[in-house]
Amino acid sequence: xxxVNKRKILIRDMGTGSTINIALGTNFFPVxxxxxxxxxxxxxxxxxxxxxxxDFKKLIFKPADNNWDIIRKFKFNLxxxxxxxxxxxxxxxxxxxxxxxxxxDIGFSFDxxxxxxxRFTNSFFRLSFYDTPISSENVLLFFTDVYTQIGKDxxxxxxxxxxxxxxxxISFVVGDPVLEPNEIHEGFHxxxxxxxxxxxxxxxxxxxxxxxxxxxxxGRVYELGPxxxxxxxxxxxxxxxxxxxxxxxxxxxxxDNGIYKYRFEPNTKQNKVPPGVxxxxxxxxxxxxxxxQITP
Amino acid sequence: xxxxxxxLLNNQRLPNNVNVNTQLQIGLENTxxxxxxxxxxxxxxxxxxxxxxxxxxxxxxxxxxxxxxxxNPIFNDNIKIYEGLDEGGSVKILNKKIFSSNIFEKDGxxxxxxxxxxxxxxxxxxxxxxxxxFFPFDPGYDRLKFLDSDGIPNYLIKITYPFESRNDIVLVRxxxxxxxxxxxxxxxxxxxxxxxxxxxxxxTVMNHGLSDGDNISLLNFIDDTLDNSLxxxxxxxxxxxxxxxxxxxxLRSFVIDVEPQEINFNIGVSTIKRVVRGVESKxxxxxxxxxxxxxxxYDLYPAAYGTSYFTDDVAAFNFKTDIDVKDLKDNLxxxxxxLYLTVLKNDNDADQNSINTQYWxxxxxxxxxxxxxxFWTSMVGGxxxxxxxxxxxxxxxxxxxxxxxxxxxxxxxxxxxxxxxxIIEYNDNELLERVLENIYHRFNTxxxxxxVNKREGYIYTPFNIIQIKEFSNYIHPIVNFQSILDKYNxxxxxxxxxxxxxxxxxxxxxxxxxxxxxxxxxxEIGEVDGIGDGVEYPFISGAHYMYLNERYYxxxxxxxxxxxxxxxxxxxxxxxxxxxxxxFLSYLSEPTYLNYEFESESDWASSIDNVGNVSPSKLTNxxxxxxxxxxxxxxxxxxxxxxxxxxxxxxxxxxGCVDLSLLKQKDIDDVC
Numbered sequence: 001x002x003x004v005n006k007r008k009i010l011i012r013d014m015g016t017g018s019t020i021n022i023a024l025g026t027n028f029f030p031v032x033x034x035x036x037x038x039x040x041x042x043x044x045x046x047x048x049x050x051x052x053x054x055d056f057k058k059l060i061f062k063p064a065d066n067n068w069d070i071i072r073k074f075k076f077n078l079x080x081x082x083x084x085x086x087x088x089x090x091x092x093x094x095x096x097x098x099x100x101x102x103x104x105d106i107g108f109s110f111d112x113x114x115x116x117x118x119r120f121t122n123s124f125f126r127l128s129f130y131d132t133p134i135s136s137e138n139v140l141l142f143f144t145d146v147y148t149q150i151g152k153d154x155x156x157x158x159x160x161x162x163x164x165x166x167x168x169x170i171s172f173v174v175g176d177p178v179l180e181p182n183e184i185h186e187g188f189h190x191x192x193x194x195x196x197x198x199x200x201x202x203x204x205x206x207x208x209x210x211x212x213x214x215x216x217x218x219g220r221v222y223e224l225g226p227x228x229x230x231x232x233x234x235x236x237x238x239x240x241x242x243x244x245x246x247x248x249x250x251x252x253x254x255x256d257n258g259i260y261k262y263r264f265e266p267n268t269k270q271n272k273v274p275p276g277v278x279x280x281x282x283x284x285x286x287x288x289x290x291x292x293q294i295t296p
Numbered sequence: 297x298x299x300x301x302x303x304l305l306n307n308q309r310l311p312n313n314v315n316v317n318t319q320l321q322i323g324l325e326n327t328x329x330x331x332x333x334x335x336x337x338x339x340x341x342x343x344x345x346x347x348x349x350x351x352x353x354x355x356x357x358x359x360x361x362x363x364x365x366x367x368n369p370i371f372n373d374n375i376k377i378y379e380g381l382d383e384g385g386s387v388k389i390l391n392k393k394i395f396s397s398n399i400f401e402k403d404g405x406x407x408x409x410x411x412x413x414x415x416x417x418x419x420x421x422x423x424x425x426x427x428x429x430f431f432p433f434d435p436g437y438d439r440l441k442f443l444d445s446d447g448i449p450n451y452l453i454k455i456t457y458p459f460e461s462r463n464d465i466v467l468v469r470x471x472x473x474x475x476x477x478x479x480x481x482x483x484x485x486x487x488x489x490x491x492x493x494x495x496x497x498x499x500t501v502m503n504h505g506l507s508d509g510d511n512i513s514l515l516n517f518i519d520d521t522l523d524n525s526l527x528x529x530x531x532x533x534x535x536x537x538x539x540x541x542x543x544x545x546x547l548r549s550f551v552i553d554v555e556p557q558e559i560n561f562n563i564g565v566s567t568i569k570r571v572v573r574g575v576e577s578k579x580x581x582x583x584x585x586x587x588x589x590x591x592x593x594y595d596l597y598p599a600a601y602g603t604s605y606f607t608d609d610v611a612a613f614n615f616k617t618d619i620d621v622k623d624l625k626d627n628l629x630x631x632x633x634x635l636y637l638t639v640l641k642n643d644n645d646a647d648q649n650s651i652n653t654q655y656w657x658x659x660x661x662x663x664x665x666x667x668x669x670x671f672w673t674s675m676v677g678g679x680x681x682x683x684x685x686x687x688x689x690x691x692x693x694x695x696x697x698x699x700x701x702x703x704x705x706x707x708x709x710x711x712x713x714x715x716x717x718x719i720i721e722y723n724d725n726e727l728l729e730r731v732l733e734n735i736y737h738r739f740n741t742x743x744x745x746x747x748v749n750k751r752e753g754y755i756y757t758p759f760n761i762i763q764i765k766e767f768s769n770y771i772h773p774i775v776n777f778q779s780i781l782d783k784y785n786x787x788x789x790x791x792x793x794x795x796x797x798x799x800x801x802x803x804x805x806x807x808x809x810x811x812x813x814x815x816x817x818x819x820e821i822g823e824v825d826g827i828g829d830g831v832e833y834p835f836i837s838g839a840h841y842m843y844l845n846e847r848y849y850x851x852x853x854x855x856x857x858x859x860x861x862x863x864x865x866x867x868x869x870x871x872x873x874x875x876x877x878x879x880f881l882s883y884l885s886e887p888t889y890l891n892y893e894f895e896s897e898s899d900w901a902s903s904i905d906n907v908g909n910v911s912p913s914k915l916t917n918x919x920x921x922x923x924x925x926x927x928x929x930x931x932x933x934x935x936x937x938x939x940x941x942x943x944x945x946x947x948x949x950x951x952g953c954v955d956l957s958l959l960k961q962k963d964i965d966d967v968c
Contacts, residue, residue: 042338050345053838057357059616060595072447177598179445194616258592258616 061190064261065279073175074287080105081296091296098274098290100169113162122216129207133248146172146187203255208248211291224291226276229269350835354622359614360844361599364442367404369949371433372743377655389651396889403607407432439645442611450645452710454638456584461627463580469686470564476579479567487556497551501682503732510535511571518560532571577723584715593617630804633765640710643672667742677705679733691736692854695751696942727816752944753853760846767816769827778811855951856938863932871928883933887948895930
């Protein structure tokens with residue numbers, strides 16, 4: 001049996017110097033192709049079944065101001081509803097600007113502050129970072145905790161003693177471990193995957209931060225946002241979340257020519273006076289983020 | 297068939313056409329895919345896949361810590377620099393001399409305790425003493441520490457690798473062109489008695505790398521026998537022992553079995569080479585090339601709980617930049633087995649607007665560029681070699697007037713891409729490099745070197761080895777590839793290359809003769825040979841992670857280990873020029889000031905009511921140096937003069953090798 005075409009060529013039909021092109025057909029099937037299967041099929045399929053290498057390299061990101069200049073330290077101010085206004089049924093935050101509240105607003109006594117009781121020192125705020133500002137679908141990426149401090153803000157200038165709790169601001173200063181060795185460093189740097197940032201458009205990667213204060217005195221978790229632009233008596237979900245909500249503060253991680261930085265980028269509501277984010281204070285003071293309690 | 301072509305001969309197309317040869321392109325495409333005839337089960341080995349990926353990866357990520365040992369025993373001047381009002385009432389940078397009695401050492405740093413209240417510390421009450429804050433003299437923390445708060449790095453860390461070698465440097469000056477390529481120079485000879493007979497010993501200018509029983513060749517030595525029976529150039533000599541008469545100095549002295557009167561040497565000309573199974577070693581300098589270049593290649597931050605025994609802050613680093621060693625070859629053309637964590641002192645290490653920087657630049661303003669606008673001299677390189685005025689590249693001698701003709705590696709800058717490095721011995725019968733001498737970098741402040749003529753600087757070793765792979769401890773048996781080529785008459789170069797690969801002959805193999813090779817295998821990561829050689833480190837995210845724990849020791853160039861007491865006679869009182877009062881005060885401000893004493897005991901007795909033997913720190917112009925109403929009193933002012941091996945100008949502070957118990961007069965309790 002032949003599996004090729006059969007042609008008869010007569011000499012008289014051919015001119016001088018004729019050539020005949022013969023097609024090199026490759027449509028044959030080897031009966032035993034085990035070697036081919038191993039090298040071309042199995043090995044390839046095995047290779048296809050192996051997961052690609054994912055790069056888990058994380059880097060330090062340093063905070064920057066609005067001009068992407070790295071800052072040495074910055075401050076968090078937390079402002080809660082005052083007990084008096086809660087009691088009289090119309091909750092209001094302390095002050096009218098971007099100042100912090102005081103420790104008496106959340107129930108601490110002078111002894112707590114002076115003696116650094118466990119319930120004081122174990123209270124902290126958590127900055128949680130999500131991939132999107134939509135609560136129903138976002139994923140928690142990472143978080144950072146900052147514990148209560150008795151720093152210069154909380155001390156009398158002359159004696160160095162802790163201020164009375166109704167004067168002791170709820171503020172937290174975090175600083176660069178090299179440039180500001182005397183400050184608290186937890187919460188200053190962010191740590192994230194290098195390749196995710198490098199492969200993002202413009203090498204900028206966006207996450208969204210939410211702040212919660214954990215009060216060890218009463219076990220309560222307070223939600224705070226970097227804006228006062230909401231009606232305490234009519235809080236709606238769409239006021240809180242989304243790109244223009246008040247609780248999600250956009251944070252951009254950036255590879256700036258090999259220097260990895262991040263900065264807080266407030267939306268319109270978070271930028272309203274008094275602003276929640278002031279990274280370039282005109283008076284030369286320390287860059288400050290202020291968060292206000294949302295639900296009383 | 298997918299496609300059918302009909303091809304007509306030319307004479308079939310038109311009546312008068314003639315047939316010609318015709319070429320037809322036929323694509324050889326195979327669209328079939330072999331399918332297994334049966335079900336096939338295959339097990340994928342996670343371990344094998346891991347090994348495969350690890351073997352294929354050439355990416356390295358380095359992180360770790362640097363344990364520094366840094367202080368400032370070599371400082372510009374014992375002054376406090378501050379801003380104040382001048383006589384005209386305008387703000388000006390001023391200085392105040394710190395009396396010898398107020399100079400203190402704290403954790404190795406030389407400086408003073410501030411005599412003015414730190415208002416900020418006082419007000420904030422942050423438990424920092426408002427009075428007794430220690431300030432080092434310049435260069436201080438802001439210029440020397442690995443981690444300092446001015447935000448301007450003091451050192452640059454690079455990853456480098458040896459990429460070429462040079463053998464043209466002249467370690468000992470000579471007129472006949474002898475270089476390191478000719479072996480290790482001899483600088484002295486000694487005789488030594490062993491078992492009742494005399495042997496000859498030689499001292500080398502650098503580490504010789506010899507062991508007892510090694511063979512050496514003696515090159516350009518002088519045969520003092522009458523019949524030239526030593527046959528210096530025709531035989532090798534066995535090293536009887538290493539070390540000198542007292543069995544010390546084993547790294548640079550050795551003894552051979554030749555009577556001392558029979559052999560001699562010419563300095564700079566006579567050299568030795570180690571011999572392994574009849575083959576002389578080669579000697580050369582490795583040169584290093586930078587893989588990383590910038591400060592942005594890594595993060596530097598305080599290590600957790602990072603304080604060394606000497607209270608230096610341990611610095612942690614993490615290289616953001618991945619290091620890819622693919623296609624990189626070392627100086628011998630081999631795949632890289634070593635990288636180097638290279639620490640380089642930089643020049644722009646402090647705020648140019650700080651009052652301290654401004655003060656020193658003002659002092660240097662009359663110097664020629666670039667010395668008028670930089671704090672540090674540029675770096676020079678050399679080795680820790682024997683003290684001899686004919687020796688080049690002796691880093692400890694730099695600045696000594698007796699070594700003015702010496703050669704060094706000059707004008708080294710942290711931004712350089714290529715650096716001269718260590719001195720290596722390599723023997724073709726061992727196929728391993730041995731480091732004989734490490735390179736040192738040296739720098740000093742411009743003020744010290746150019747203005748006050750204090751020429752002792754700081755030195756350090758910049759290169760720290762990172763062993764990324766190791767060579768096998770055995771040499772692969774010799775492969776006579778030529779015999780294969782001859783047997784099968786293979787001459788095609790491409791075939792030869794392919795055949796070499798199939799024989800497993802690496803491209804770095806040493807060619808004994810034409811197509812006869814030997815080599816050492818490079819152990820894969822995780823592979824350990826019979827004697828435990830091999831490397832093992834984590835492989836994650838497609839990269840090799842290596843933790844490095846390195847030291848950085850900033851040393852004195854020539855620590856003065858000896859001292860003498862010197863005295864200067866001075867007259868005080870109403871009968872001597874008033875300049876003597878200033879002179880006396882300047883003596884008290886010398887860092888090396890020790891004490892003063894009266895020439896005559898009667899002077900002491902007569903003055904005791906006026907002055908007593910008060911501490912110099914309490915001196916004022918009114919209570920001692922005037923001696924109002926007193927006739928001339930002669931005093932001897934005593935100083936401690938420290939000196940080291942080299943003439944590098946006045947030394948302000950003793951080396952750590954000096955026993956200061958005789959001189960100790962005060963401690964911190966005297967001030968605070």
